[in-house]
Amino acid sequence: MSGDRARKKEQTRRVLIDAAFRQLSAERSFASLSLREVTREAGIAPTSFYRHFQNMEALGLTLVDESGLTLRQLMRQARQRIESGGSAIRTSVETFMEFVSENENVFRLLLRERSGTSRDFRAAVAREIAFFSLELADYIDSVTQRGHEFSRIQADAMVILVFNAGAEALDMSTAQRKKLVEKTIRQLRMLDAGGAVYMKRFQNLGNSNSGE
Amino acid sequence: MSGDRARKKEQTRRVLIDAAFRQLSAERSFASLSLREVTREAGIAPTSFYRHFQNMEALGLTLVDESGLTLRQLMRQARQRIESGGSAIRTSVETFMEFVSENENVFRLLLRERSGTSRDFRAAVAREIAFFSLELADYIDSVTQRGHEFSRIQADAMVILVFNAGAEALDMSTAQRKKLVEKTIRQLRMLDAGGAVYMKRFQNLGNSNSGE
DNA sequence: GATTTAAGCGAACAGATGTACGCTAATTTA
DNA sequence: TAAATTAGCGTACATCTGTTCGCTTAAATC
Incomplete structure (x- = not known):
């Protein structure tokens, strides 16, 4: 079936975005978030981040x-x-x-x-x-x-x-x-x-x- | 002579403050400055920082x-x-x-x-x-x-x-x-x-x- | 069904960070 | 002058960081 992989990819991309949003707060700015923190919150390996964004700036x-x-x-x-x-x-x-x-x-x-x-x-x-x-x-x-x-x-x-x-x-x-x-x-x-x-x-x- | 040491201490405190100000720019916020960067710019050992400020927040x-x-x-x-x-x-x-x-x-x-x-x-x-x-x-x-x-x-x-x-x-x-x-x-x-x-x-x- | 593609992972690495500790040397106090 | 204080330093350590590389496994293509 076509689009299955693409759909799953889009899904984890969303997980990353949501994880980042969730970590923002009065005490945490986006700039203070590390790539590893975001992936940890997202439940994804740090290295997998690069499958979705070139770097934190892109996210x-x-x-x-x-x-x-x-x-x-x-x-x-x-x-x-x-x-x-x-x-x-x-x-x-x-x-x-x-x-x-x-x-x-x-x-x-x-x-x-x-x-x-x-x-x-x-x-x-x-x-x-x-x-x-x-x-x-x-x-x-x-x-x-x-x-x-x-x-x-x-x-x-x-x-x-x-x-x-x-x-x-x-x-x-x-x-x-x-x-x-x-x-x-x-x-x-x-x-x-x-x-x-x-x-x-x-x-x-x-x-x-x-x-x- | 009394006050010599105090005067010198005040001096290096100023050096730290000035160094921090100097490092601020369009690309660098205070939050992005590390203690070590500030002391490096100030020409002072990292550990000496604590003689003047409890931490970066205080600075x-x-x-x-x-x-x-x-x-x-x-x-x-x-x-x-x-x-x-x-x-x-x-x-x-x-x-x-x-x-x-x-x-x-x-x-x-x-x-x-x-x-x-x-x-x-x-x-x-x-x-x-x-x-x-x-x-x-x-x-x-x-x-x-x-x-x-x-x-x-x-x-x-x-x-x-x-x-x-x-x-x-x-x-x-x-x-x-x-x-x-x-x-x-x-x-x-x-x-x-x-x-x-x-x-x-x-x-x-x-x-x-x-x-x- | 065989081959290619690619998302996700774990191990590993070099570099940077904050901070504890003990020493030196100079100033201050006694 | 002797003793006490303290600014500044170097070493050291545990921790965290971004990123490389090669592997696995499942989906897509042929």
């Missing part, structure tokens, strides 16, 4: 990619919830925080590799966040009609604030997280309100960079 | 503390520049970016350990950033008189955006960094403008969290 990039996928599912979920009524800002923040709580290790990975030691990792995470931001910018622009460039700047700021809130949440209790959500919502509302005001000012003054 | 905390000090000097500088005229926002962003460019490794350390694997490190960095944010909040409040809590929320958002811009700048060319500065300034202006608007709305509606 890491796979993890980042999968995390990006999870992130996109999150976006889809948030969009659905917004469409079925409710404040866009509140819904987005709450959905994101839910995601962080349910995927702490996935989020930690993205968070850490964003400023990690591998340029490829940093680029991969930046790409995922940019995708996230672009989607939000489109949404904002479709609602406000202030122009793509402007919406993009606003969306970028919002995404950064939400991501940062997620990062802070990781070290917090449930009660503290609730407060954090409210704070973040206020920050996004400021940006929202400010977008309208600043846009007008921006148009009146033209694109000058005159001081003050 | 790391010292680095974070020193980085915090540098950050406070930066704040002082920004304050002075603002007082001697010019836009507060522009001056702050430009001064911060200058700091990042001149202290890339210091900034990288703070950036990485903010989401690192040591709770103590994370707490130490959070403390430094909170200090930074608190100062800005005081300044905002003294100018706008909108109340400490409100100013704090706004200041927090601003600090996050500026820090994040600093992080992005690390992987950028000089030209790209210039554009980033302008973008960040716009984001802060949005927050500034939005603060005024949102504050009014906030007061009129009361502290309700009614949807939409």
Whole structure:
């Protein structure tokens, strides 16, 4: 039968990926994982690792990619919830925080590799966040009609604030997280309100960079 | 003569600290430094390390503390520049970016350990950033008189955006960094403008969290 | 059914790591 | 000046690391 071997190979590849994810925690970053640790957790001989990945860096990039996928599912979920009524800002923040709580290790990975030691990792995470931001910018622009460039700047700021809130949440209790959500919502509302005001000012003054 | 030995000890302690800072780079995080590497760079026997620090974690905390000090000097500088005229926002962003460019490794350390694997490190960095944010909040409040809590929320958002811009700048060319500065300034202006608007709305509606 | 392919394994190796221990030599104390 | 303290060093050891190599065994191909 054809595809039997390929299927089994895919299976152990998954086991390796899952083992790596499982070992991530507040105390363990991907960079601190050794090849042997991952294979041990996966129940596979160290040397077999090379049948699936060229090295740990390759495995890491796979993890980042999968995390990006999870992130996109999150976006889809948030969009659905917004469409079925409710404040866009509140819904987005709450959905994101839910995601962080349910995927702490996935989020930690993205968070850490964003400023990690591998340029490829940093680029991969930046790409995922940019995708996230672009989607939000489109949404904002479709609602406000202030122009793509402007919406993009606003969306970028919002995404950064939400991501940062997620990062802070990781070290917090449930009660503290609730407060954090409210704070973040206020920050996004400021940006929202400010977008309208600043846009007008921006148009009146033209694109000058005159001081003050 | 008394204090000779103590002085020399302090000296080699400095050599260790400097060696560690020197080894930080885009490719090397503090977590990836080994005790032996640091002592090698410092020109000191591995075992002598223990005469100065209990372990690498202790050295790391010292680095974070020193980085915090540098950050406070930066704040002082920004304050002075603002007082001697010019836009507060522009001056702050430009001064911060200058700091990042001149202290890339210091900034990288703070950036990485903010989401690192040591709770103590994370707490130490959070403390430094909170200090930074608190100062800005005081300044905002003294100018706008909108109340400490409100100013704090706004200041927090601003600090996050500026820090994040600093992080992005690390992987950028000089030209790209210039554009980033302008973008960040716009984001802060949005927050500034939005603060005024949102504050009014906030007061009129009361502290309700009614949807939409 | 015979031959080829390839996933998985165990043994082995060189290199690096943190740290214990005891020594030396210089400074400090008495 | 004699005794005590201590920064710095070299040796040593157990442990862990990534990776090579050749083998087995089962699936795929012919």
